[in-house]
Amino acid sequence: MMDLVRGTDLRTRLDRERRLAPEAAVAIVADVADGLAAAHAAGVVHRDVKPENVLLDMQGPLGPGGSHRALLTDFGVAKLIDTPRRTRATKIIGTPDYLAPEIVEGLPPRASVDIYALATVLYELLAGFTPFGGGHPGAVLRRHVTETVVPLPGIPDELWQLLVQCLAKAPASRLRASxxxxxxxxxxxxxxxxxPLDVDEPDTEQPDEEGEDLPPSGAVPASGQPVRRRGAVPLVPGAKPADSNRDTLTFY
Incomplete structure (x- = not known):
């Protein structure tokens, strides 16, 4: 049984507005962090934090920046922390754009993976795109492990430092939800x-002859030179490519 939330989800609002004013974005993410704090205190890792799983209550009073109260939903792939494992884990469950590096590397999900995903959501609300998205899901997973993000222009340094800390590759470096x-x-x-920030949208290109995906425009590879992101390419000419990076997937 679930409460009835009269409103919409955060993805719908993001699709409509492209990006949110920083005050509203931060207020929404703070609400989701409170929800994660409650879940983590109960020993539950959500594992699929993304805009689609954030509901906006439009019946209640407006919060900072005209934001609606946000609630975290869809614990369908949640996992109990420290549950004894009878078999060795052989698969990754989650949404590529929001998966923490340690999940990609095969480590068990802890509460810190939700913090990484929520920081990715905040980045997306501010910028209009995720820091490592674009192209084949496998390429997106690789970027989470190997790439870093460059600062978003126009936001206070205190907010950027908070984002950087919660997007840290090392789980222990991230904050707790509370x-x-x-x-x-x-x-x-x-x-x-x-x-809202005036941020250039990432460019999309066709894959090169080897089919390699380049890192997103916000990522910085080992060479230190930012490159342009390549987007998904439709298999049928003229068709709109599906963005599987926003779907919950299972990787074996």
């Missing part, structure tokens, strides 16, 4: 009235 929610709310006053 800490993240509190820190985000501390930043709300400095974000008041700030318009």
């Amino acid at each position: 800490e993240l929610g509190a820190r985000l709310r501390e930043l709300l006053p400095m974000l008041e009235g700030m318009p």
Whole structure:
């Protein structure tokens, strides 16, 4: 049984507005962090935090930046922390754009994977795109492990440093959900009235002759030179490519 939430999901709003004002984005993510804190305290890892799984309650009062109260839903692939494993894990479950590096490397999911995913959501709300998305899901997974992101122009350094900490490759470097929610709310006053960021959309290109996907425009490869992201390519000419990076997938 679930509460009835009269509103929409965060993906629908993001599709409509492309990106949110920083104050609204931070307020929404702070609400989701509170939800994760409750789940983690109960020993549950969500494992699939993404805009599609955030509901916006449009019947309640407006919050900072005109935001609606956000609720985290869809615990369909959630996992109990420290549950004894009778068999060795041989698959990855999650949505490529939001998967933490340790999941890609085969480590068991801990609460920190939800923090990484939520920081990715915040990046997407601010920029209009995820930091490592674009192209084949396998290429997206590789970027989570090997690439870093460059700063988003126009946001306070305190907010960027918080994002960097929660997108850290090392799980131990990330904040706990309760800490993240509190820190985000501390930043709300400095974000008041700030318009959505003016960020260039990542370019999309055809794959090269070997079929390799390049990192996204926000990523920095080992060479230190940013490159342009390549998007999904439709198999049928004229068809709109499906973005499987936003779907919950199982990788064996």
